[in-house]
Structures are given as C-alpha cells and as structure tokens.
Amino acid sequence: MLFHIHMVVRQPSDLADDEFETLKAAEKNRAQDLMRAGKWRHLWRIAGKYENFSVLDVRDPDELNDIVRSLPLFPYMSFQITALCRHPSSVRDDDT
C-alpha cells in the first residue's frame, strides 16, 4: 500500500559539517537500497529546498514506521504522512 511523505530536513546547527556529510551519504545509500527493493517508489526534490516528496510502497503502517525510523537522517527530519488509495480516474497501472 502507498503512503505519500513530505520530508523536511532540518540542518542541525550543532552538528559538525563532516558528520552531517557522513549522515547524508548513509541516507543516500539507504534510500537507494529501499528504491531498488521497490519500497521507496518515488523520490522528488522540492526545487530550492532541503525537502522532498516521496511515495513509499509498504505492507502496513508498521513497516512504514520501521523504514522511516531506519533512515540515518531520521533525527533531523520531520515527516507529513498521508495514506493513498487508487484514484478512480487514474489510467496508470503504477498508481496503485
């Protein structure tokens, strides 16, 4: 089932730059693993912001919770989470 997530990264002012770069590299690896596994279906950057819109395909809210908490940048992000369902007007196979 699909969940839409608006992720906002808050750049921590008391985190050393290299430590933040390390976290971002780990985040990228984790995100790409989840994309290749089909769990993270879409990922778009919001132009000009440290934010993204994502669509996750999970078994249930527990898996959604596990994935979000496994992200290396989790402590520095806020999340707005919305359950999606099939739109009766969609003609695309991959909108489900």
Next chain:
Amino acid sequence: MLFHIHMVVRQPSDLADDEFETLKAAEKNRAQDLMRAGKWRHLWRIAGKYENFSVLDVRDPDELNDIVRSLPLFPYMSFQITALCRHPSSVRDDDT
C-alpha cells in the same frame, strides 16, 4: 518539467447534485485525456478525502496554468503547487 499539485475539491453547497455529477464525469474524461497524453503523470486519491496528490509533466508554468484552468472542476478546487527537480538519490528513470 514536473510539478506536484495537492488538489482539494470543495463540494459546492448551492450546486445541484446532477450538475455536480456532470462536472465530475467531465473532469474524469479530461484527466484521463491528460494522463494518456503523458501530461498528468501521477494521480493518487488521499484516503477518505475529496483530495488528490498529482504530478504533472509540463513544458513550462504557462502550460501548467492552462491545464489547471481547463479542468471542469477548476472553480471548485484549490491547488497547492510545488516545482520538483531531480533528486540526486533517486535511482528511478521516471522520477525526472
């Protein structure tokens, strides 16, 4: 280029039911034409609400504006529009 749109339909209280049904049918036709033309890339209903998240693929903001204003339900919808760009972590070809 991609724009993310959060569409909210406000059901008009002074619009007769059959007139609203006619508008919804026209909206569905128009949306499906735009999906088949590759302009309306994604369309997901927000569970339990008369709202959707959409991703449009347009030439420029003028085309975005023309498409949104061409929707039969335009006078009864509000729109939150966000410009998207390629996320450096995405591994999907269709996230651009």
Next chain:
Amino acid sequence: MLFHIHMVVRQPSDLADDEFETLKAAEKNRAQDLMRAGKWRHLWRIAGKYENFSVLDVRDPDELNDIVRSLPLFPYMSFQITALCRHPSSVRDDDT
C-alpha cells in the same frame, strides 16, 4: 490495520432540520453496523463538540476510503486521518 480519525461535523445551515435528523439516524445505523463488524473499533465523542475521535480497523487505505465515503454524513464532515502502528510500550492485546 488501524487508522485514527478525528471527525468534525459541520452542521449545514441550509439543510432542513428533519432532513438532518434523518441523516443522523442513518449515520448512527451505519456506524453501529461497522462497529459490530469490527471495522469501527472505537468511537468517543469529544465533550461539548460535534466531533469524535475514532479508531478504524481496515484491510488497507482503499477500504478506509470506502468506509468513510459510505457514511451518510460524509458531505458534512471533515476528517483528519492518521496511520497507527503497534507501540512498543503497549501491554494491551487490543492496541494492535
């Protein structure tokens, strides 16, 4: 899976009183059917308001969507919907 819903009824000013009473009676019947079927797990009135907190147990967001839209008062309610998951500190069997 569980979803928490905050439901707010907007009393329509242009709806005749007896028509509204008819809708409320239908709403009560529908809610009780769903409670007996185990779909509507909890229902609490917010003291002093025409609002409630509910917990629904559904198969997926599509079923959640179908249930919410089937409510007779649907056109006169707004919904804030939140996906729940098991809390690691809960000791209750029915919190899942």
Next chain:
Amino acid sequence: MLFHIHMVVRQPSDLADDEFETLKAAEKNRAQDLMRAGKWRHLWRIAGKYENFSVLDVRDPDELNDIVRSLPLFPYMSFQITALCRHPSSVRDDDT
C-alpha cells in the same frame, strides 16, 4: 473518566544519547505500570513519528495532571488533551 492525549516527544539536542535512552526505558516502565493499573487505557504510536495517541482513564483532571507530570519524558513532551464522553452511537462497552 476518559481523556484523549496526543503526545509529541521533542528529542532534546543537548541531551546525551545514553541519558535519553535511560529516560526512555524509565518512560516505558512507567507507562506499562499505568497500563496494568488500568489508568492508561490505550497507547498507539503514530506511524513514522515520535508521537502517540493515548486514552487515559482517570478519576478527575487532578489525577490526569499528576500522571502526566510523573512521566520521565514529561520535560521533553508536549500534550494536546481532550475530554471524552460516551458517544450515543457506540455499541462497545469499553468506550466509556
């Protein structure tokens, strides 16, 4: 009497990780004691967030106040508290 509480944990940036883990373990113990005593009736995690929805069954607002302030994470949480009452449509015995 029942109160619905939306609890949000703010992770303190200037609190050492092990000190926070100690507080979380104490919080879990306290919460489970209150659940076993029938005071903390429900506890659901909000998927993907460090937040929960809870239902407490207390004698009066003073006891509610005492319980909330006794939580080890109290200084790092915010609370939205709502008094509940019996919903005339509920068929469940435990919704009171």
Next chain:
Amino acid sequence: MLFHIHMVVRQPSDLADDEFETLKAAEKNRAQDLMRAGKWRHLWRIAGKYENFSVLDVRDPDELNDIVRSLPLFPYMSFQITALCRHPSSVRDDDT
C-alpha cells in the same frame, strides 16, 4: 470538577433578528439557571466581542457535554474547552 470554556457566538446571517433575540433571551435564562445551580461558576464577557470566558463545575465530561448542548445558542457557538485542576500556588478556596 472545573472546565474552562472560551465561547464564541457566530451571529447567523440568515437568521431573522427577532428569532435571534428570542434565542438570546432563552440563552440568558438557561445560563442563569445553571449559575444559580452552581454549575456555571464564572461568566465574563470579552470586552468588545461576542465571546465569553466561562468556568463550569461539573460531575464529569458527560455532564459538561449535556450542559453545553442544552444551550439555546449551541448551534451558533464554537467552544474551546480546557480541563482545570487545583494550582499549588492558589490560596483561594473557590479555585477548586
């Protein structure tokens, strides 16, 4: 037990003036009955607004709910309700 209520009256535009005056007179009677019965402990008008701050002394949230819904102006008011408890610094007997 005490609840603090911020009441806001929305003057209905489609209600005839004399009907509204009748409702206001009924509201005054009902409020004064509740004050004399010790249920409505305090009532202050917010200067320059059609709003008041009230303190109600009720048995439980169900009684609070019954009282609020019994007000003749109930359909035209919104309520912000807050549970109060004894403040450890208060020296007044009637603040409980």
Next chain:
Amino acid sequence: MLFHIHMVVRQPSDLADDEFETLKAAEKNRAQDLMRAGKWRHLWRIAGKYENFSVLDVRDPDELNDIVRSLPLFPYMSFQITALCRHPSSVRDDDT
C-alpha cells in the same frame, strides 16, 4: 478591572535545575502575596501542562503591566491577555 491571562511557562533548557526551583519558589510567594492583596483573583492550572488561566483585578493596564513584569518567572513565560467586562447574564457578584 479584570483581565484574563493565559500564562505559559517555557522551561529553559540552559537553566540549571536548582536555579529554576529557586525561581519557582519565588514565583509562588509573589503569586500568593498578590492573591492575598486581592490583585490575583483566580489561578487555575491547566491539567497536564505548565500553563495556567488567571484573572487579575487591577487599577489599569499600567498596574497590570507592573504586576506581570514583577513575576520572577517573567522572562520564561508568555502571556495572552484579554480585557474582561461584566456579562449581562452573570448573576454572580464576584464576576465584576
């Protein structure tokens, strides 16, 4: 004349615990002096929060200002202040 104040204490994260306890004890003394002097007419704790609703009886806004600024916790509190007047429906002598 009466003013209603919603006081919210922000617990300072960079203030040592014992220093905060000293301030709270001083605040309690100051509040009780003002209550005994008839200036601080009501003081209720908001259940589960570090907030209170208060009613002050002052000569004019200048005295209100002097009292609020004299509170030991003033630098750590925010205030929402509302001028009250006699409600025509009140039957209580002490609501003026």
Next chain:
Amino acid sequence: MLFHIHMVVRQPSDLADDEFETLKAAEKNRAQDLMRAGKWRHLWRIAGKYENFSVLDVRDPDELNDIVRSLPLFPYMSFQITALCRHPSSVRDDDT
C-alpha cells in the same frame, strides 16, 4: 486608559448596497462624535484594505465594550483589542 484596536470590516454579500452605504454614513457620524468627545483618539486606514488601526481612550473595559457595540457596522466587523500602557521611552505627552 488606552486600547489599541485593529478593526476589519467584512463586506456583507447579502446586504443591499444602499443599506450598506447608509450604515457606513452612520458609522462615520458615530466615529466623529466619539473623536470629538475624546474617546476615539486615533483612526488610521490601513492602505488598500477595509481595515483600520484605532486608539480608544476609555474609562474601563466596560466603556470600551459599550462603544464598540454601539458602532453601526459592529455586526460586520471583527476586532483585535490590545491594552496599552505608558512606554518608558516615550517623550510625548499624548502617548498616555
């Protein structure tokens, strides 16, 4: 004593134009009477809006309430009211 009021006029859509003009003329007369009586100390229009900032000089909140409710446009205005006091840095005699 001085109160600062931000007044916002909501143009009623179901009020005939000539009736509104009559109300505005009455409002102007009433405002000018209060200005000449020294009660309405300042009145500035907010550029480009049907709003004003005003300063009233009244005996107490009850008089403030009486004045505001006596305005012919009262049913069509909202008010944000703030108690003022002497600023220790002011050198103007008329800022009190």
Next chain:
Amino acid sequence: MLFHIHMVVRQPSDLADDEFETLKAAEKNRAQDLMRAGKWRHLWRIAGKYENFSVLDVRDPDELNDIVRSLPLFPYMSFQITALCRHPSSVRDDDT
C-alpha cells in the same frame, strides 16, 4: 508618510544581562532622538509584554528601513509593518 509597526523584542538567552541592559539604554536614547525629530510619532507599550505599537512618520520606505535597522535592538526584534493612509472619517489633524 505614516507606517504602523508592531515591534516584538525577543530576549536573547545567550546574551549577558549587562550587555542587554546596555543595548536597552542605547535603544531608549535612539528612540527618544527619533521622537524629538518627529520621526517616531507614537510609542505605546503593549501591557504585560515586551512589545510595542509604534507609528513612524517617514519620507519613504527607504527611510523607514534605515531607521528600523539603526535601532540598537534590531537584531533582537521582529517587525510587522503596515502602511497607513488618511481615514476619511478622522477629524484629527495629526492622524495624517
């Protein structure tokens, strides 16, 4: 031309008390110079808050900008700025 400014001072937690007192004294001097020069037309403290409402009389927005940025407390204040114009109902000469 007149601008209405709502100034809010944020007391900096990491600023030493004596340094803040020095800034406040400088702010008072600067404000009084501007008042005597006729640039700062009105200054009222909001009762019980570290905020004020001011009216400035400037040549143009550039001068407004220069004055506001010249205030010693500028880095610790936020400003809500509103352009004023003559109200057709005002009878006061100094409301322009």
Next chain:
Amino acid sequence: MLFHIHMVVRQPSDLADDEFETLKAAEKNRAQDLMRAGKWRHLWRIAGKYENFSVLDVRDPDELNDIVRSLPLFPYMSFQITALCRHPSSVRDDDT
C-alpha cells in the same frame, strides 16, 4: 515608491457569470491604463491560481489606497501589501 501586492481573487458564488465577465473586462482595462501610466510596474499571474504578484509605483500610501479601491474587482479580492525599498545588492536601474 514601490509596493509589492499579492492579490487573490475570490470568485463570488452568488454573482452571475456574465456580470463577473463584465467586471473582469473592466479590471483588465483599468489595470492596463495603470500600467501604461507607469503606476502598475509589474503584473505576474501565479501559475494555476486566480492570484497575482504585482509591483505598484505610487507617490504615497494614499495613492496606493486610491488605486487599489478603484479596481473593479476590489470587492472580490484580498490584498497582502508590502513596502519595498532599494536592495543594496541590486544592480538593476528599474528595481527602485
């Protein structure tokens, strides 16, 4: 002097379509007259919305007020108005 205005048109539900078209045509004429006179310096439509960002070049806030109120759609628009000044980093002659 320059003011930035965010204009939002609220489509009136009780206004006949042809009457609204007549108003829009009059609005266009008035806007173009003001643009040719150099008063309305910039006008951009916000893509997908019945809103625009404008920059007006006026003598003072009174002229700004006169212009805004002269717009045929004035009763159906809301305005967010911001005074602009020369930015020290701008290299463009027409940004003043």
Next chain:
Amino acid sequence: MLFHIHMVVRQPSDLADDEFETLKAAEKNRAQDLMRAGKWRHLWRIAGKYENFSVLDVRDPDELNDIVRSLPLFPYMSFQITALCRHPSSVRDDDT
C-alpha cells in the same frame, strides 16, 4: 521561465559577526553575478526586514534549485517559491 521567491534571512546567533559579514559579502557578489547574467531578474528589499522579494529567470526547476543552493547564505535562509506565468492583462514586455 520566471519564479518568484520570498527570501528570509535568519541571523544565526552562534555565528561570529565577522564570519557573517564575510558570507554577506560573498552573497552580494554571487547575487550581482546572477543579475548581470540575467538569471536574477529582480531583487527588492522588504522595508525594515532582513527579507527580499526576488524574481528569477531560469531554464527549469533544476536550474532554480542549483542557483538557490549556490547562495553563500543558503544555510541561513528560508525560501517561499512560486511559479509565475504571463498575465493576460500585462502590457509590459519584460513581465514574461
């Protein structure tokens, strides 16, 4: 294509003054390079605030994103970004 950006600089409290001045000088240089290149079409300071309204002319949202992230003050700014399109009432050649 044009994007309207509302930029707000948050003055970092833990950044040394000279380091901030260095960043501001770099920001000015970068902004002026972009203005000379025709990418940063307009830049106005909001009077009395550390904020500006800007209009950027970019190839697509990716370029917008690259430009915004290249600003030396990027970590200390927030951005509200709006896609613009040609307004049918504009008579100016440079509003496109």
